Amino acid sequence: MIQDKYSALWVSHSSIGDFIKCPRAYYLHNIYRTKDNRKINTVSPALSLGIAVHDTLENLANFKTEIRFNVPLEVAFEENWKKVSGKLGGFKSETEEAEAKERARNMVLRVQKNPGPLAKLTVKLRPHANDMPPNFYLSEADNIILNGKIDWLEYVPENDSIRVIDFKTGKNEESPDSLQLPIYALLLHNLQKRKVSGAAYWYLDKDDKPKDVALPEIDPAKERVLAIAKKIKEAKERGVFECSRKTYGCFACTPFEKIIKGEAEFVGIGGYNQELYLI
Numbered sequence: 001m002i003q004d005k006y007s008a009l010w011v012s013h014s015s016i017g018d019f020i021k022c023p024r025a026y027y028l029h030n031i032y033r034t035k036d037n038r039k040i041n042t043v044s045p046a047l048s049l050g051i052a053v054h055d056t057l058e059n060l061a062n063f064k065t066e067i068r069f070n071v072p073l074e075v076a077f078e079e080n081w082k083k084v085s086g087k088l089g090g091f092k093s094e095t096e097e098a099e100a101k102e103r104a105r106n107m108v109l110r111v112q113k114n115p116g117p118l119a120k121l122t123v124k125l126r127p128h129a130n131d132m133p134p135n136f137y138l139s140e141a142d143n144i145i146l147n148g149k150i151d152w153l154e155y156v157p158e159n160d161s162i163r164v165i166d167f168k169t170g171k172n173e174e175s176p177d178s179l180q181l182p183i184y185a186l187l188l189h190n191l192q193k194r195k196v197s198g199a200a201y202w203y204l205d206k207d208d209k210p211k212d213v214a215l216p217e218i219d220p221a222k223e224r225v226l227a228i229a230k231k232i233k234e235a236k237e238r239g240v241f242e243c244s245r246k247t248y249g250c251f252a253c254t255p256f257e258k259i260i261k262g263e264a265e266f267v268g269i270g271g272y273n274q275e276l277y278l279i
Contacts, residue, residue, distance in 0.1 A: 008143045009236065010135070011229045013183045019232050021252040026232065027241035028256035034275055041274045042255045043267060045100045048089035050169040053104050053204065055080045057111060057167055058151060061122050069115060077108045087267045087278050107169060107204035114208040117165055121155035125191050136190040138222070144229045148183055161197035162188070165210050168203045174213075179228075181213065182221035189218050255279045 019026040034040060056077045060068050081101055091097035111118060125134040135147035152165035164184050166174075174180065181199055188196050200210030235241055243253050258264045264277035 004143075005145060008137075008145045009229065009233045010145045010147055011138070011225075011232060012133075012146070012148045013180050016179060016183075016225070016228050016232070018252070019228065019235075022243050022250050023235055023241040024243035025250075025252035025256060026235075028253060028260070031236070031241075032256075032260070036275075038269075039272070039274045040256060040259050041270060041276055042259070042264070043088065043090035043270075043276050043278055045090050045096060046170065048084035048091070049100045049104045052077065052080045052084055053107050053169050054151065054167055055083075056108055057118065060118055061124055061152065065119065065121055068119065069112070073108045073112045074105065077105060087265070088270075088276065090278055092278075103205070104169070110204060110208060116209045117154040117163070118152065121157065123153045123155045123162055123192075123194070125150065125153070125187070134187055134191050136187070138186070138226055138229060142226075142230060142233060144226070144233060146183065146186060146225065146229070148187055150184055150187065153188075156197055159195070159197060161195040162192075163197055164188070164199040164215075166199070166201050168201050169205065171205060173203065174201055179225060182216045182224055185216050185218060185221050186225060 015026065015030050018029050029039070029041065032040065056073055059076060060073075081104070085091070085097065089097065089100075091100070128135060133147045133149050135145050138144045138146040150164060151167045154163040154165055155161075156163055164181075166180065166184070168174065184199070185196065196215060198212060199215050200212045202210040243250050249257055255264070258279055259277045264279050267276050267278050270276045
């Protein structure tokens with residue numbers, strides 16, 4: 001059966017995370033549209049810090065290995081920070097922004113001093129049509145597509161394999177129950193042919209090098225991700241996305257509820273044409 005990607009349910013690590021936290025938050029973040037037919041999103045210092053750091057580091061993959069660090073990373077970081085400065089980045093005061101910016105700058109400087117795998121050969125997944133992120137049919141029978149971007153893929157020439165590097169800018173370590181690595185494993189298994197020989201989280205706030213983590217097996221990874229994707233599809237078909245706290249709202253959906261009630265400040269249009277709001 002020929003599937004239509006436009007009618008398929010698209011899921012990612014982010015949208016699945018929304019649904020796990022709160023189905024109502026998933027609806028408001030991923031399905032709800034404003035009168036101008038745009039999705040909505042909140043801005044926050046932590047999110048903006050992460051965006052500036054990720055954009056700075058991920059862009060290195062566009063340069064040849066031998067010239068990758070010729071220009072100090074801080075130069076690119078300063079340009080990327082401009083995109084999230086002020087209320088557009090969720091900052092409510094100059095002091096709050098200065099503290100976040102300094103913390104982000106220190107992460108970038110840590111990589112400048114300890115480039116590790118970022119100074120080695122890298123590979124990138126092929127871009128998809130219409131600037132869509134890498135994606136594949138998680139289940140053609142259910143018309144579900146899994147999509148996502150991977151921070152960094154180190155090429156290992158000794159055995160023609162790749163190693164996944166995921167940049168972490170938060171203060172807490174990733175939960176062992178996280179679906180991030182299972183999703184990465186599925187994307188790489190379906191979208192390229194090289195063996196995935198390793199994976200690591202790089203906690204940029206504290207570590208000078210990435211911390212190795214175990215790779216999940218493909219079949220169990222698919223079972224976990226598909227099971228949640230099917231729950232999302234069922235909720236969408238029923239049109240029922242309820243917060244577990246019902247009328248009270250939870251930490252995940254309350255910020256979005258404030259947006260649609262007119263209790264948040266509009267600060268601009270962000271990526272993917274989303275309306276951005278400061279709570």
